């Protein structure tokens with residue numbers, strides 16, 4: 361009797377589930393003919409197809425199965441993934457105008473509320489980006505003035521490391537503060553001491569948010585996940601951090617307002633406030649405003665700190681993994697620079713050092729960025745509606761076998777020509793390309809070179825006794841970060 365009831369109920373449940381999936385299947389059929397891809401599950405879409413910690417392998421497997429262009433559903437939203445350098449270039453450069461927007465379905469984009477640079481589209485994005493590039497140039501981007509600011513931070517960092525007297529340490533916090541200070545000098549006109557606990561808290565929160573965002577996005581896909589106990593998906597923690605970081609920036613803007621002098625532009629904030637006031641008098645449509653300023657600063661602070669410090673930590677880890685490369689870099693610096701700090705003028709004479717840093721960028725390919733179509737369009741024979749997310753796969757461009765020999769091997773020599781000169785292959789696009797190319801590329805390149813070369817010049821990096829092999833498995837957040845690790849920095853002469 362009980363078995364009869366159970367089996368009747370099971371049959372009902374089964375019929376219900378099949379009916380639900382059929383309805384779902386019909387509903388999920390996209391309006392146009394999007395590229396093929398695995399069948400999306402209710403609620404989660406194809407999240408499971410993205411695999412575990414490292415989605416790169418899963419994406420490669422999907423490419424094998426569906427070709428260079430395929431669709432994955434993130435929750436209920438379709439994302440078109442584009443592989444292969446030529447195709448990525450088509451999205452970013454050749455047809456860049458068609459794919460220049462940010463996807464509205466992205467939680468980070470919704471939260472930005474149409475403010476700032478990173479997550480905006482259209483007129484707001486254009487005006488904020490254009491003004492920021494100009495103002496940052498005025499304050500030293502790409503110029504040698506900025507070298508002085510970076511070298512000041514390099515000097516502080518190497519002294520802090522040398523104070524540790526060869527004790528094992530984690531580079532994470534030190535490099536985070538140093539790199540963050542560079543962007544603070546340009547944007548806020550101020551730097552913070554490494555012992556400033558308040559500033560350290562802000563930088564830690566930023567770092568935490570980069571790590572937690574992925575989990576929080578997963579939480580958003582699960583109905584009523586916010587009711588689960590213990591902030592399982594870190595959504596509350598993320599919100600709290602954002603709130604505190606916002607007030608840090610609001611206070612800095614307020615302090616600038618109180619001492620504002622239109623004839624004395626001390627930093628980016630002053631330049632923005634002056635320009636916004638001038639434009640508002642002549643152009644009622646302008647998007648420059650104090651409200652936008654906070655979001656722009658927050659974007660520069662976040663993007664300017666996290667990615668650069670992440671790449672420098674990867675560089676240190678790879679130097680531990682490949683001591684022969686570390687030795688070659690050091691010998692080159694010793695022979696060209698001698699005992700003083702390496703400068704930008706030395707860079708062209710340090711091809712192997714430059715090649716090693718670029719190989720770190722290529723090999724670790726830390727970034728991924730979502731674009732969106734600005735109109736209904738056809739791409740590789742598929743109809744893609746306006747506003748669809750398109751993911752140009754930087755990883756595939758940086759590891760494309762048609763362009764890179766043995767791409768999964770760490771080999772700085774690939775950036776040198778037959779005469780030992782540095783050369784940059786066309787498909788090297790760690791900062792993206794086209795209209796949305798990273799706004800801080802020139803600053804980041806300077807920082808990577810100056811920090812990396814100074815650290816290797818001053819110290820020999822080693823693993824602590826019994827530490828085992830360096831673990832290159834990434835931690836996936838907004839960027840691909842190395843796991844926390846300790847090393848010993850032995851001071852050289």
Ligand code: HEM
Pocket residue numbers: 477478479489543659660663664665667668671726727728729730790791792793795796797798799800801803804
């Ligand atoms: C090694 C360091 C860095 C890497 C690998 C990197 C990489 C990237 C990538 C891949 C994008 C996405 C571009 C796209 O959507 O196609 C981006 C955007 C951006 N980056 Fe960087 N970046 C780095 C450092 C910096 C720095 C130091 C700044 C500071 C100013 C910065 C500011 C930005 C901004 C504001 C955007 C948004 C551009 C836009 O949406 O128009 N980045 N970056």
